[in-house]
Amino acid sequence: xxxETKVVTGGRHxxxxxxxxxxPVIRTSTVVAxxxxxxxxxxxxxxxxxxxxxxxxxxxxxxEEAVAELEGGDRSFAxxxxxxxxxxxxxxxxxxxxxxxxTDSVYGPVRRFMNNVLSRMGVExxxxxxxxxxxxxxxxxxxxxxxxxxxPGSLTFEMQDIPAIAAEAHKIGxxxxxxxxxxxxxxxxxxEHGVDVxxxxxxxxxxxxxxxxxxxxxxKSEHAPxxxxxxxxxxxxxxxDDSYLALRGLRTMHVRLAQHQKSALxxxxxxxxxxxxxxxxxxxxxxxxxxxxxxxxxxxxxGLFGVVFKPMSKKALAAFIDAMPLxxxxxxxxxxxxxxxxxxxxxxxxxxxxxxxxxxxxxxxxLENIDDLLENxxxxxxxxxxxx
Ligand SMILES: *Cc1c(COP(=O)(O)O)cnc(C)c1O
Numbered sequence: 234x235x236x237e238t239k240v241v242t243g244g245r246h247x248x249x250x251x252x253x254x255x256x257p258v259i260r261t262s263t264v265v266a267x268x269x270x271x272x273x274x275x276x277x278x279x280x281x282x283x284x285x286x287x288x289x290x291x292x293x294x295x296x297e298e299a300v301a302e303l304e305g306g307d308r309s310f311a312x313x314x315x316x317x318x319x320x321x322x323x324x325x326x327x328x329x330x331x332x333x334x335x336t337d338s339v340y341g342p343v344r345r346f347m348n349n350v351l352s353r354m355g356v357e358x359x360x361x362x363x364x365x366x367x368x369x370x371x372x373x374x375x376x377x378x379x380x381x382x383x384x385p386g387s388l389t390f391e392m393q394d395i396p397a398i399a400a401e402a403h404k405i406g407x408x409x410x411x412x413x414x415x416x417x418x419x420x421x422x423x424x425e426h427g428v429d430v431x432x433x434x435x436x437x438x439x440x441x442x443x444x445x446x447x448x449x450x451x452x453k454s455e456h457a458p459x460x461x462x463x464x465x466x467x468x469x470x471x472x473x474d475d476s477y478l479a480l481r482g483l484r485t486m487h488v489r490l491a492q493h494q495k496s497a498l499x500x501x502x503x504x505x506x507x508x509x510x511x512x513x514x515x516x517x518x519x520x521x522x523x524x525x526x527x528x529x530x531x532x533x534x535x536g537l538f539g540v541v542f543k544p545m546s547k548k549a550l551a552a553f554i555d556a557m558p559l560x561x562x563x564x565x566x567x568x569x570x571x572x573x574x575x576x577x578x579x580x581x582x583x584x585x586x587x588x589x590x591x592x593x594x595x596x597x598x599x600l601e602n603i604d605d606l607l608e609n610x611x612x613x614x615x616x617x618x619x620x621x
Contacts, residue, residue: 237487243299256295258477262286293476303418304431306451310464313471315434318448320346325463326408329355331378337585338363338386362585366394370401383412388576390514392523399427420533437567441482445475493536496598504540507614514539536598537566542591549620556616557609571599
């Protein structure tokens with residue numbers, strides 16, 4: 234089966250639900266047994282029914298089954314947000330005294346968790362240049378247990394040589410965790426490139442409609458029990474209604490992504506031609522420093538990209554953004570709607586400083602008609618020219 238078909242068929246079991254095409258929303262905390270024997274049966278290792286709401290219901294299991302199949306792992310575990318999945322995955326693999334090594338281009342709130350929480354728990358945390366490749370090994374310590382990558386990087390879009398990094402990490406027995414939100418389960422197959430555990434902010438393209446927070450951690454079978462145990466110990470589980478909506482979003486993800494990809498490229502090409510633009514942060518475009526890696530490892534791109542402008546006044550930047558009403562200013566991405574915002578990589582980096590002086594603008598290409606979006610950006614660039 235091709236992956237577009239798996240998007241449609243994955244995790245569906247109509248025979249279990251009276252023929253219903255979708256797994257129903259099963260809301261429950263308590264799961265009751267009628268006899269002591271039935272109750273005791275729930276403790277047996279091969280028991281695969283419901284036990285208690287916090288341990289999941291068929292609604293969330295359908296989602297997990299579908300995503301595990303798409304990402305190419307053995308098991309997926311859902312979390313109530315992408316961030317909960319990011320940190321839940323890391324915590325599953327470390328103890329006090331261990332070392333976690335993360336890319337300097339990591340999603341900001343993950344960095345904050347590492348510095349504020351994990352460090353406080355006696356775990357060493359350090360960061361490496363996202364462009365390091367195999368030289369990542371220079372940052373290994375005797376107790377490095379987790380190497381955490383994200384490609385392309387949050388805000389800055391550097392491509393990482395994941396197979397090279399993973400090969401070094403495996404030599405010292407470290408586990409490679411990857412935030413694969415940008416690549417999506419369709420356009421990047423982490424387990425084919427040496428990744429051990431893949432993390433999705435499903436809030437983005439899996440949900441796809443800007444109405445649910447959701448995360449997923451997918452692992453090979455050797456690592457899945459640790460992830461599952463840790464999620465249970467933290468009491469994390471998404472609600473059944475949210476799980477249902479995430480599944481509904483998933484069923485059209487391949488169709489939506491094709492348009493996000495096309496529109497993003499058209500917008501990036503338009504912006505790249507502007508005299509006000511210093512450079513594009515868009516690995517799917519030829520000429521991007523990460524383009525060769527993208528072409529080697531990815532089969533597509535999503536709707537998110539960045540633009541580094543030449544230095545300009547705050548007034549000119551505001552004129553540009555305000556002249557594009559179809560691009561609302563907002564965090565997150567992956568929904569049907571276009572978004573724009575200024576981001577600040579210079580504030581985040583610690584080991585590979587961001588040296589560009591001009592503003593960095595992040596675009597999300599939504600599903601509006603592309604000509605309307607292009608006209609908006611043209612109007613923005615005209616307003617910018619006048620305000621300079
Ligand atoms: C948004 C995002 C997250 C966090 O997901 P939430 O669902 O917002 O908690 C993690 N990683 C990346 C790359 C993201 O863009």
